[in-house]
């Protein structure tokens with residue numbers, strides 16, 4: 001890998017971790033208890049990693065500049081970064097990671113004069129105290145060490161970021177949650193009350209989970225995603241509830257090449273239970289895509305197929321107990337026959 005890119009990736013990871021330590025020290029001392037700052041769970045703050053990269057660029061560019069010019073530039077980039085980060089956190093993640101509303105000369109609580117001066121002082125400390133020894137460290141470390149460090153740190157950060165983003169994306173206010181659950185249960189109930197669907201509770205499906213639990217989970221999570229993309233929620237719920245409607249223990253019995261055939265068996269069984277729309281048929285028929293080659297015709301089918309794969313992988317990896325969405329699905333449809341009335 002190009003040395004410059006490697007140094008950028010390493011520096012981003014390094015300063016994200018260093019910034020986390022700085023923030024933990026500051027906030028924990030201030031609140032007299034351990035405080036883990038930021039949106040992500042791990043020991044890093046990508047805001048500091050980004051800030052350090054911008055400052056490294058600014059320090060190199062402004063080497064020969066007057067002190068006043070540097071002060072102006074550092075003030076602008078650090079305050080600008082804090083403002084953009086505050087907006088992103090609040091409007092995309094619905095999180096208020098800091099709030100300067102009680103400070104004088106603040107703008108919407110995202111930035112304030114006092115902390116902008118702190119960032120300016122920190123930027124000068126970065127230029128004169130941190131950057132010179134850090135450059136020495138960068139030159140000393142071998143590319144392999146920097147590569148391994150950056151790869152491990154960035155992979156963990158990315159996984160953490162994606163997990164948090166998805167949870168925030170699917171998060172709801174209590175009122176939205178109640179409405180969503182009502183809609184889900186009212187659409188699902190007629191099918192869940194059918195004895196042939198209820199019979200799915202007699203079959204194990206994935207590692208300690210019955211087939212009925214599996215289809216309800218896939219239906220609920222797919223429904224949440226469908227809502228976020230304004231898709232046809234009714235078709236998603238009905239198609240997903242019927243997508244594995246077959247009555248045999250697929251590990252011990254049933255047709256050969258079950259994985260390639262059971263979607264057709266489920267479709268035949270589903271047609272005997274209820275009239276299906278073209279979209280619902282497509283959801284059932286394509287839920288094993290890409291195993292079934294022909295791609296989904298509707299966005300709803302694609303969502304159910306992806307959620308089915310995700311739920312199955314999660315069941316086999318045994319990480320379901322930590323997932324809040326799975327808990328929400330279980331609470332929402334915790335009746336085996338769908339007799340919860342709302």
Ligand SMILES: [Fe+2]
Pocket residue numbers: 243244262287288
């Ligand atoms: Fe399936």
Ligand SMILES: [Fe+2]
Pocket residue numbers: 214218243244308
């Ligand atoms: Fe499935």
